[in-house]
Amino acid sequence: MFDIKITGTGSYLPDKILTNSDLEKMVDTSDEWITTRTGIKERHIASEKEATSDLTTKAAKRALDMAGISAKELDLIMVATITPDTLFPSTACWVQKKLGIKTNIPAFDLSAACSGYLYGLILSSTMIKTGVADKILLCGSETLTKITNWNDRSTCVLFGDGAGCSVIEKSKGESSLLSYVWNADGKLGNLLIQEAGGSRIPATKETVEKNLHTVSMQGNEVYKHAVTKMKQSALEALKKADLKGKDVDIYVPHQANIRIIKATIKRAGIPMAKTVVTIDKTGNMSAATIPVSIDWAVRNGRLKRGNILLSTAFGGGFTWGATVLRW
Numbered sequence: 001m002f003d004i005k006i007t008g009t010g011s012y013l014p015d016k017i018l019t020n021s022d023l024e025k026m027v028d029t030s031d032e033w034i035t036t037r038t039g040i041k042e043r044h045i046a047s048e049k050e051a052t053s054d055l056t057t058k059a060a061k062r063a064l065d066m067a068g069i070s071a072k073e074l075d076l077i078m079v080a081t082i083t084p085d086t087l088f089p090s091t092a093c094w095v096q097k098k099l100g101i102k103t104n105i106p107a108f109d110l111s112a113a114c115s116g117y118l119y120g121l122i123l124s125s126t127m128i129k130t131g132v133a134d135k136i137l138l139c140g141s142e143t144l145t146k147i148t149n150w151n152d153r154s155t156c157v158l159f160g161d162g163a164g165c166s167v168i169e170k171s172k173g174e175s176s177l178l179s180y181v182w183n184a185d186g187k188l189g190n191l192l193i194q195e196a197g198g199s200r201i202p203a204t205k206e207t208v209e210k211n212l213h214t215v216s217m218q219g220n221e222v223y224k225h226a227v228t229k230m231k232q233s234a235l236e237a238l239k240k241a242d243l244k245g246k247d248v249d250i251y252v253p254h255q256a257n258i259r260i261i262k263a264t265i266k267r268a269g270i271p272m273a274k275t276v277v278t279i280d281k282t283g284n285m286s287a288a289t290i291p292v293s294i295d296w297a298v299r300n301g302r303l304k305r306g307n308i309l310l311s312t313a314f315g316g317g318f319t320w321g322a323t324v325l326r327w
Contacts (some may be wrong), residue, residue, distance in 0.1 A: 008064060056267070090108050141162070164289075200231055255279035
């Protein structure tokens with residue numbers, strides 16, 4: 001029975017940067033208000049010509065380069081996203097095309113909002129352990145600013161665009177997924193939602209005029225559930241791995257709100273010095289935040305072989321989860 005190891009990471013952030021000062025000129029807000037409540041100072045914005053697959057492909061090439069393999073060696077492509085290029089084909093299929101892969105391999109999207117990358121990591125582990133695949137490209141990618149209501153000051157300050165990818169391969173014990181937690185509660189789905197565009201509320205002139213194709217969030221309720229679930233999942237995953245907060249070498253949480261991150265590490269007993277924080281430069285990129293942060297940690301020497309990596313996420317659905325990985 002094989003386990004998994006991440007042999008390559010890559011990320012891509014669009015060139016355009018939108019600062020809090022820029023937002024002050026667009027809506028009734030301030031740099032102090034945004035920074036105090038979220039920890040965000042700036043975010044990257046995809047251009048009109050950039051779709052989610054474009055960001056993903058650039059991040060994927062960097063991950064493949066680090067892993068030292070070609071795209072043709074992949075057995076499967078999985079893209080976690082809630083902002084696909086098209087409802088169908090999947091973004092993963094567009095990425096397959098852009099990587100020039102002509103062989104018959106499966107490619108599909110995974111929709112679990114901000115928990116998407118962790119859901120994908122758990123699925124990848126299962127696939128590799130059961131022999132379904134030997135080399136998997138797992139990506140978390142979003143162009144959230146394309147579904148942002150720029151007149152809603154409570155949400156437009158939060159989101160950014162980006163992509164992060166990981167090459168996951170078989171491990172013979174030097175690296176492994178030690179434990180995981182993944183959950184969902186559909187009863188609370190209406191608290192964080194893009195209402196229109198699906199079969200429930202198809203696109204019409206009226207849905208566009210009412211901004212029903214943009215993110216709608218009941219912020220206070222989402223915040224309360226996020227704090228609770230991220231703390232609980234972190235502790236549960238550590239317990240399953242027979243570890244405690246002091247055993248964690250590096251913590252990479254979903255980057256939604258600095259207050260959520262601080263509340264989680266306080267409860268789990270993880271010092272801020274071991275916590276990766278990128279939200280100040282990226283904003284909330286949903287499924288992209290964890291893989292982008294992991295890539296940053298790898299390339300800056302903060303994540304090394306043998307380290308115990310804890311990750312947690314919470315997102316629309318609601319979905320949430322945690323993983324403990326020996327890097």
